[in-house]
Amino acid sequence: MSxxxxxxxxxxxxxxxxxxxxSQLAGVLAGFVFAGIVMIITERRVRVTRITALRVLISAFxxxxxxxxxxxxxxxxxxxxxxxxxxxESLIASGIxxxxxxxxxxxxxxxxNAYIENQSDEAAVEPTSDQLIAGLATLERVLRRIVYGVTLxxxxxxxxVANDYVNVVFAGRSKPWWGPSISPLYVLLASLGMMGIxxxxxxxxxxxxxxxxxxxxxxxxxxxxxxxxxxxxxxAIGTLTSTPISFWNxxxxxxxxxxxxxxxxxxxxxxxxxxxxxxxxxxxxxPNDPANQHGDDPPxxxxxxxxx
Numbered sequence: 046m047s048x049x050x051x052x053x054x055x056x057x058x059x060x061x062x063x064x065x066x067x068s069q070l071a072g073v074l075a076g077f078v079f080a081g082i083v084m085i086i087t088e089r090r091v092r093v094t095r096i097t098a099l100r101v102l103i104s105a106f107x108x109x110x111x112x113x114x115x116x117x118x119x120x121x122x123x124x125x126x127x128x129x130x131x132x133x134e135s136l137i138a139s140g141i142x143x144x145x146x147x148x149x150x151x152x153x154x155x156x157x158n159a160y161i162e163n164q165s166d167e168a169a170v171e172p173t174s175d176q177l178i179a180g181l182a183t184l185e186r187v188l189r190r191i192v193y194g195v196t197l198x199x200x201x202x203x204x205x206v207a208n209d210y211v212n213v214v215f216a217g218r219s220k221p222w223w224g225p226s227i228s229p230l231y232v233l234l235a236s237l238g239m240m241g242i243x244x245x246x247x248x249x250x251x252x253x254x255x256x257x258x259x260x261x262x263x264x265x266x267x268x269x270x271x272x273x274x275x276x277x278x279x280x281a282i283g284t285l286t287s288t289p290i291s292f293w294n295x296x297x298x299x300x301x302x303x304x305x306x307x308x309x310x311x312x313x314x315x316x317x318x319x320x321x322x323x324x325x326x327x328x329x330x331x332p333n334d335p336a337n338q339h340g341d342d343p344p345x346x347x348x349x350x351x352x353x
Contacts, residue, residue: 058209060128060135061120068116071142074149075109078102081156094162094324097264098155101319104268105148108275112141115282122286129293132213133304134285137278139206140308143199144315148271150192151319157185158324189323193243196316200235203312204228207305214301221298231309242317263322270315281307 085099115138122131161182208228215224 060131061123064116064120064135064138067138067142068113068120071109071113071116071145074145075106075113078106078109078149078152081152082106085156085159092159092162094155094159097322098152098159100264100268101148101155102152104271105145105152107272108141108145108148111275111279112138112145115141115279118282118286124290126290126294129214129296130285130288130290132210133293133296133300134282136206136210136304136308137282140203140312141275141278143203144271144274144312147192147196147199147316147319148267150188150195151267151323154185154188154192154323157188161185185324192320192323193239196239196320197236199312199316200232200239203309204231207231207309210305211301214296218295227305227309235313238313238317239320242321246321246323263318267315267318267322270311270318274311274315277311278307 082099082102085095085102088095115134119131119134119138122134124130205228211220211224211227215221
């Protein structure tokens with residue numbers, strides 16, 4: 046067992062050496078998210094889709110910024126015989142990064158939806174190519190499927206890291222009965238939940254008007270779950286770094302079960318809520334105003350008419 050670099054028996058992966066790259070990745074993503082937040086704030090028009098995108102992007106920024114700090118803490122944990130502690134910290138930080146990545150993609154989808162809405166509104170006043178709006182709508186549908194793919198990928202990666210974590214913690218002693226089955230069982234249950242929530246949101250979308258907004262409960266759940274997981278995970282990592290090495294040799298089974306449950310179970314509601322609260326797949330069509338067809342000016346928005 047090599048304790049100084051975070052490489053433990055049961056896996057050849059070094060959690061410490063990979064921490065700087067993960068910290069930089071989270072920091073770069075947080076920078077792009079911050080740029081998107083600034084872009085929304087500087088917009089003069091206030092719309093529901095922009096506010097929704099802002100909420101999603103703020104939760105993503107909190108998760109990624111804290112995750113960058115969490116990986117930097119992990120990178121400094123180079124004590125002897127601390128690989129179990131390092132891997133515990135790495136598992137939690139990996140879960141925060143996964144949730145932040147899904148929130149980023151969901152936020153991008155909302156930004157594109159806000160742009161499509163803006164183009165549709167401008168088409169009522171000035172001629173706009175229907176092919177442009179149709180192309181943007183197609184791009185939004187593709188991006189929505191990308192969100193599904195990113196979510197599934199994060200589930201697979203988290204299950205792999207959790208499986209390696211079990212091998213590290215129980216190296217040299219018998220594994221519990223749930224050890225070998227935790228990874229495939231998690232992938233199966235999370236995938237079924239993802240397919241179920243996708244089917245449900247499509248069914249609800251068919252019952253809604255194209256202009257209906259997303260479920261506010263789902264948005265509130267997604268925001269609370271992402272931020273709470275990021276805050277709780279970062280606090281847990283900060284606490285674990287101060288625990289003595291003797292506490293981890295061997296690691297208590299209750300702590301191992303609590304860590305795995307926190308990393309695998311808590312992100313699922315956040316991911317499913319982000320998927321459920323995504324933009325309505327049916328983009329409203331460009332309105333055809335008979336007055337505009339004859340070259341007349343559009344009516345005043347305040348309902349008043351010209352006395353002349």
